[in-house]
Amino acid sequence: MTATSELAAPAMPPAASTTADTPAEPPRQLESLHSRRGDLVPPLLLAAIALAALPLVGSAPTWVTLTVAGLAMGMMFFIMASGLTLVFGLMDVMNLGHAAFVAFGAYVAASLAGVFGGLLRSGSAGGALLGMLLVAIGAMAATALLGWVFERLFVRPVYGNHLKQILITIGAMIIIEQLLLALWGTQQMNLMLPEQVRGTFAFEGMAVERYRVVAVLLGLVLYVALQLLFNRTRIGLLIRAGVENREMVQALGYRIQRVFVGVFVAGAALAGLGGAMWGFYREQFTAAIGADLLVQLLIVVVIGGLGSVRGCFVGALLLAMVQNYVNFLVPDLALVSNVAVMVAVLLWRPRGLYAAGR
DSSP states (O other), rough: HHHHHHHHHHHHHHHHHHHHGGGGGHHHHHHHHHHHHHHHOOOOOHHHHHHHHHHHOOHHHHHHHHHHHHHHHHHHHHHHHHHHHHHHHHHOOOTHHHHHHHHHHHHHHHHHHHHHHHHHSSSSHHHHHHHHHHHHHHHHHHHHHHHHIIIIIIIIITTTTTTHHHHHHHHHHHHHHHHHHHHOSSSSSSSSOOOHHHSSEETTEEEEEHHHHHHHHHHHHHHHHHHHHHHHHHHHHHHHHHOOHHHHHHHHTTHHHHHHHHHHHHHHHHHHHHHHHHHHSSSOGGGGGGGHHHHHHHHHHHHHOTTHHHHHHHHHHHHHHHHHHHHHHHHHGGHHHHHHHHHHHHOOOTTSSSSTOO
């Protein structure tokens, strides 16, 4: 027994070394604290860009109009790209066919506008807004159904293979665009704004379009709702836990695959909502309405940080506002500004404005 205890005595140092390793935890906590403090930097940058544009524009009313227009465009970018960043960040699926959901939502909205034409053409602003709400809900529901079919047919067979995901989803986008042309025809689709929403709010020489105010408010409501969903609800906790450790969540009895399918369907519905709003904004469009926005949506997702709703929100506003200011000041550089913003952000923060979960 004495020999055994003497042999067992040297086994103590590893335990002591394990205890000695625990002080390594504070640096990670400090790093996390530093990250939280840095969360205000991107919004402050956005405000600084807006203020810096004021002397360049030269006119306060024009600056207000450009700023609100940029905010409205950014909100619509956010609504369309939020589903894409959720699918990228939470499901690790590179769905480049996301633009097809935008186009499908716009086409469905154009068809539903005829169904609810009485409300849209009513003499009251409340009736017009109710008609637009019903059109948007219908577009979301139809696009959610398309997203469910899309996930089963095109995405599920290629989980875990990014190259196949890219190729198959791009091919699926082309198929859906051709189906839109076959079902609705090759002519341009019309989705006219109601007269009560078409006007402007005028105040001391400043004019702001009513629809852009509606877009800003809707985008803010959606952003707050998503933040509450992921940070204050049980389903949000389940989604985040499934991302961190899918096997453990499944061992606890949850069907995490169904949850992720729900995330994909919700992302498609958000794209459909964005497509309906963008259709009202454009009023005339073709089946390429989604493909024309794909590059901008990808830039929003990349500069925001994959999987970050907050990053998607700030990134969409940043991209739209810079594009709007540059389009007014130097129109020839408007398209280049998108790539310039992406390069500048990634040089500053290679993982995007906000890493996932921040």
